[in-house]
Amino acid sequence: PGSRIIITTRDKQLLREMQVLRKGADHDVKVYEVQKLNCNEALQLFHMNASQRFNLGADSAAFLRAVVDYAAGIPLALQIWGSLFRRCKSQQERDCLLNKLRKFPNQKLLNVYRVSYDALDENEREIFLNIACFHKEEAIDDARRQLDACGLFADSGIKTLIDMSLIQIKNKYGNRNFLWMHDVIQEMGWAIVHEQCPEEPGKRSRLWNLDDVCHVLGRNTGTEKVHSISVNLSKIKELNLRAPDFTKMYNLRFLKFYRRYHVKQCNVRLNLKSLPSSLRYLCWPAYPLKSLPPKFSSENLVEISMPNSQLQRLWNEGQNPRNLKRIDLRDCKQLVEVPDLSKSVNIETIDLPGCLQLVEVPSYFKVLHKLGSLNLSHCLNLKILSDMPHNMRFLNLDSTAVEELPTSIFSLEKLVELNLECCEGIKNLPNSSWKLNSLTSLYLCGTSIEGLPLSIDCLSSVASIQLKFCKRLVSLPTSIYKLKSLERLSLEGCSSFRNFPEILEPMKRLEDLSLSLTEIKELPYSIENLVGLKTLRLYECKSLESLPSSIYKLNLTIFALDGCCRLKRMPPSSAILWSSIRG
Template sequence: MPLFVAQYPIGINSHVEAIILQLEIGSDDVCMLGMYGPGGVGKTTIAKAIYNKILDHFEGSSFLENVRDKSGTFDGIIQLQEILLRETLGMNGQLKVCSESKGAIAKENILRHKKILLILDDVDKLYQIERLIGGFDWLASGSRIIITTRNKHFLQTLRICHSTYEVKELDDHEALELFSMHAFHKNKPEEDYSNLTDQVICYAKGLPLALSIIGSNLHGRSEIEWKSALDKYKMIPDKDIQKVLQVSYQGLDETEQDIFLDLACFFKGIYKDYVVDILNSCNLYPVIGIKNLIDKCLINVDQFNKLWMHDLLQQMGREIVQQESPKIPGLRSRLWCYKDAFEVLTENKGSDNIRGITIISPKLAKLQLKAKCFEKMGNLKFLLVGNVDTCGDLEYLPNGLRVLDWSRFPSSSLPSNFRPHNLLVLDKPQSPVILDKIFEFRRKLEVPQNTKYEDNILMDSHSHRKLSHQIDYSSKIDFSHSLIKPLSTLHAFMMDSIMDYEESYNIIVTGKKIPKWFNHQSIESSISFWIGPKFPTIAVCFVFHLVPLKDSYANNDKYGSIHNDEICWNCHVNIFTNDHTQPLTLQRDFYSMKCDHLWFYSNSHSKFQRFFRNMMQGDRNLVEISCKISWWSSRNKKFAPVIARMGVHAECICHPPNSVIIDDNSDYFENVDDSSDDN
């Protein structure tokens, strides 16, 4: 008996035809197909349409819905067995199964002797299938089984050869038609509602569940009611949509739930490796956790290794956090809304519940902070501040911070009682900083105390002309390229990190002076030096300067800052030993840069040792470190990035051929390309 598919079965025919081809209906082999995708994407609807189209090719057929929910109880399993037996036998009356074991015997007799079509809807565990159809060897020749699931990995546990099919969201044309049929009862919107309809299509992002529910809710309503409803949807998700989407979240374990909420609140659109490093430091086991979220269709990784999720899944996650304390933001675990974060910080309403805060103003704003506004937030892990001018010196930061990403940081140093032993990421663009407070660099690499970096470095026209010859125009790409769209989550400066978990350091500060303790320095793009029989711990520093392009009248100010452009680029660093062809490669992306910056990088001694162990040759080994900007883009085509200088701190055994060796008492800045500095 055919099933009801949908009121408006739009966008499903292509899926139906593709899946039927994979099923190879004419073959005598037993065939199983797993259909996977997120909740609300239309898997069940497609499965019903397939069932209706091919059921006549089989001697018996059955469509079992909500297998995951019903198989959780004894009565549910019995009910599913009764439906399976009744439908495959073609019975119209009642059929009672006394016990699961007796039902299994009856099923085996039928399945072995009848060519059947069986669809198991919403399955996520192997035992759910086994309790319904027993062994896969019970199936008669020519039988077909279709499974729908939200868990891609579950399909890999099946003990029978099978194919898979991913169900994706509707394209914009299909989404518009489906929404219009529900909202207007025709395949295109009313002209007066065109702009409002576009907002719905953008909000739903092709999810049929959302398009159907919202379309039905808005049918017959006035424009002002539409506007009010859309404003509400953007802040408070529809309960029916939330209920369906939240099923996948409820199936996660505690650490996976934390990972999902962190991604939804802070790290959507951020590089996977960067997020893994941060969450690993929080004991969340992100390697397996993120893989499970991907398998359960909650997140995905794009071709550039960035983490993404559907906007409605992100809203679902944020609503879960919101419901932790609907009326009091300071009692929630995560704050991402500017208004909530502003209230908590300015009125000192924080608590130990808060795990992360992002406060990024839509437009430049002033924020008056109290000296100990973070004192109540002992469990704070992520602090992300952007487009905000903050006033007042901080006297306290939680020692558990993993990420401190704060443009225009108000102080010249971190609080004296702050112990940054847990800190993995420090991004403070347009802020002065004292490096000997960061990551224990002084302890590890003997950094001189009170080594300061300010962004008030002068760059004269002579230096502009000289550096402009270093611009690599061949690596310029269009700013609109998807690879370099400014990140919308953290703040525009948030970047990936290259770190392991054994004292690795990745630091960005404004300015362009390399400190004297970098004993190899060069104005070229590479440095070479000799080391002993073991690879030492090294640190590298690169100075990036923004140079006006030819025929441009743009100028950066005396602080190296620009006001009418944004520059993005990717930097590749290769570390070679003894002319081996396989280097240790590092890379980093820089987004929405507006002034000169230094990038400091170091990794654990053990990592260098492991990588280069088999490349060392006797007591003298040549090391070469080179740096290149692999691509860059200028939003307004006024500036380009160049590598102005580079430095290496390493224990060597003789002077290198292309660097300046400096002892602790020398004045390096009189020796290397200091013509650009006026102080």
């Protein structure tokens, strides 16, 4: 009984406000999101408006799939397109019209979505156009970072665009969220930019079409109107930019060259004399020159990404990159020194893995107080490491030539992950008290350490300790049982390891223990205190002779004993039976 009021809107925020106002009232406001049409429903609606049934030949079937995919379940698009295709008399005419719609979208349809765009504020419009031109199907974290780098307010803008049904967040590959936008809405964004100057792309705010970019950079027709350029190098084999002149594009703040990882690298011929000092975001993988132009000023740069480049030095001395937050020069194999970042007081992330010529980390790194992540993995000649700033959270020294770590590293209270894998020069870890209160992951695989210091028991938050193939490792400290947060411990391939320590107190969180390819002869009876253990790997333990009867008290689901040639029999099981164990 009673009445219902149905309100339709593109703005979810309006409905949220109504929910707040009606909270506690007799009738709540309920929000229902209209679902898009599925494939069969979309076909039915299209046929209804086209007033014809298409034959089931291969050409018609492919055409119908293309229309349905392009419409992505939006009824309005199917209705308008159906009426347009009604005039087509042959499959050739239909294919021609579909290609035309992709290049020149129907104005009636664009006008419907233009209402939502016109309701946005300036920040939201800029973000919408950037997503339409540059960031569709990009990981949301990457897009948000790039938008922020350009001086926009990404979080609030993206939220509004979602509420206005102009973009969506979709999960791709099961682990990352990506920005998604319907093709028709994206084309509306393209049309808005194109309208800024239909005849001359150098007078538009954004350039993303390859022909337009080559036209502007090849003929040097860029103007102060251009503030963003993005080029997908995956689509071409060679890009010839003899002498691009950026001097007239003095408002350019976003410059991005990119390619898909599975696509062969594009050959770029370049003679670059200048880059505008207005740049905030610079992405240029496989940059072909030895340095940035000598007159380039880095003062406004927020992020620079130039992996796999021919750089020897990034820039000349005297730079003031005070706004720089992130730098990525991974796999720049000719880079002979870390760029001068002494004035980068806002730097948060430095990625230099695979820079084979680097031999030391500058001492000023310790005063970069906002630096939270430093990746130097596979810098094979890096030997000298300075003190690290106190806000460091991630430190990766995998496969470096470092032999001794500054003791200050073990006082980094915010450090979450320390990776020393394959640092064969590291033979000892300090015995002084460790203050790594936030450390969750410790990677020591392939180092030359003989044991862990007693101070390891201070790692109250550590969840994973990896010691694989530490071939000189002889023992673990008896205090290992004090690591109450430990979930994974691996000593696989530690060929000198013979005695597993007594576990004097229950360890409830340790679920995965690997002792494979070690020289242990037996396990202590106190192994029963690993009450949370689910996986125990002992394969190829050729010296293992016996197991304690307490092994049956463990609630294992995986128990690997393959290749334990000296183990002749299992201990008596008393009355305890194991179930659901996989070997």
